[in-house]
Amino acid sequence: MVEFDPTRLHGSLRAPVLGSLSFLNEVMGRFPEAISFAPGAPHPETLPGPDLQRYTDRYLAHLREQGTSAERARRTLYEYGPSRGLINDVVSEALWRDHRIGCAPEELVITVGAQEAMLLVLRALFASADDLLAVANPCFVGITGAARLLDIDVVPVDETAQGIDLDRLARECRAARRQGRAIRALYVAPDFSNPGGARMSLDCRRRLLDLAEQEDFQVLEDNAYGFTAGAGTELPPLKALDTRCRVIHIGTFAKVAFPGARVGYVVADQRVRSEGGGTRPLAAELAALKTMVTVNTSPLAQAVIAGMLLEHGGSLVELSRRKAVLYQRNLTALTEALDHELGGDAAPPGIRWNRPEGGFFVRVHLPVRADTRLLEVSAAKYGVLWTPMDQFYLDGAGDTQMRLSCSYLDRGQIEEGVRRLAAFLTKEIRG
Missing domain, CATH: 3.40.640.10 (Type I PLP-dependent aspartate aminotransferase-like (Major domain))
Structure with missing residues (x-):
């Protein structure tokens, strides 16, 4: 049997982002009932019918x-x-x-x-x-x-x-x-x-x-x-x-x-x-x-x-008009749910998020590291998944941010997912 020394394979195979993505996929597989704000995939409702x-x-x-x-x-x-x-x-x-x-x-x-x-x-x-x-x-x-x-x-x-x-x-x-x-x-x-x-x-x-x-x-x-x-x-x-x-x-x-x-x-x-x-x-x-x-x-x-x-x-x-309306609706639902669940005085201090005018994603800033350990807790105890942001930065920043994607979910899932996220952050995060 041939065994390769990993140092003799291309360095891109050991890029940290590959490990992060593999871990995220593995967590999603272990917790299929969790509401996932991780995938930036199109909503199933936007897919064409069987008659291609x-x-x-x-x-x-x-x-x-x-x-x-x-x-x-x-x-x-x-x-x-x-x-x-x-x-x-x-x-x-x-x-x-x-x-x-x-x-x-x-x-x-x-x-x-x-x-x-x-x-x-x-x-x-x-x-x-x-x-x-x-x-x-x-x-x-x-x-x-x-x-x-x-x-x-x-x-x-x-x-x-x-x-x-x-x-x-x-x-x-x-x-x-x-x-x-x-x-x-x-x-x-x-x-x-x-x-x-x-x-x-x-x-x-x-x-x-x-x-x-x-x-x-x-x-x-x-x-x-x-x-x-x-x-x-x-x-x-x-x-x-x-x-x-x-x-x-x-x-x-x-x-x-x-x-x-x-x-x-x-x-x-x-x-x-x-x-x-x-x-x-x-x-x-x-x-x-x-x-x-x-x-x-x-x-x-x-x-x-x-x-x-x-x-x-x-x-x-x-071609995209109906899809654009759906994604705008989902983005509004996500930011409104965050406002409702985390916008009050009861929310942990140091939590804030951006308000994009379009797209699929909202960034949430935390007062602690948003790493794979925290993601594991979020998935296992609270049934909600998200994406750590550090993999998207090249300068070591972003380790206290999470990305939430609204594209793949329905409004009810978004609202329930944010309720779970708020419970997770309120009970697990200390500024």
């Missing part, structure tokens, strides 16, 4: 309307497809219709979820060990995990109430230059980030793009939660404001359609010089990398997603 065939039929009709023969259209569902994707035209039109993001189909790559898009973009951009990735702090573990897989050094930059701390980011750019290095890109989710819940103001968005031009870095925009903004409160994505090709826009259909499809996309309209003197979009380079990773995104899954879009007038907004 109608969506593929709708996409096949779209191909025929464009002049593809019925036989050729049918075969596209069962053969290997182009690495850049099959449904680029549908997604491109939806991005323009709903967000005024202008991109040609060849400037898009349809990926296996947003996670593959992040991996491809990092692999393409980071050619030197001197290149640094800046990330909002706290940060989605998918991007920091991808950076760890690729041995990319990461620089955390705190979020403020208005978004990324631009003064701190500028200082980090200057500090990197003094060390002979460079901030190559910044990852940010400007709308209701996971896990922080922050939303970048319009002024901050514009100033960030100015700073990216001044300091010569790319902005990796993750737009997973923008659709949850309340009606009339929408802000333009960074890519819609980008006149200098500084933004690489990453999206996913996991929340607006359903996660099981595993379909995402990346808009990369930056130009890459060719040997012959011309240029091609960065998306072409990402597609080339994709051939060595997943070859192509499932044509069947792409057809289902395109059919869902087409059935809703080719609009991401219309």
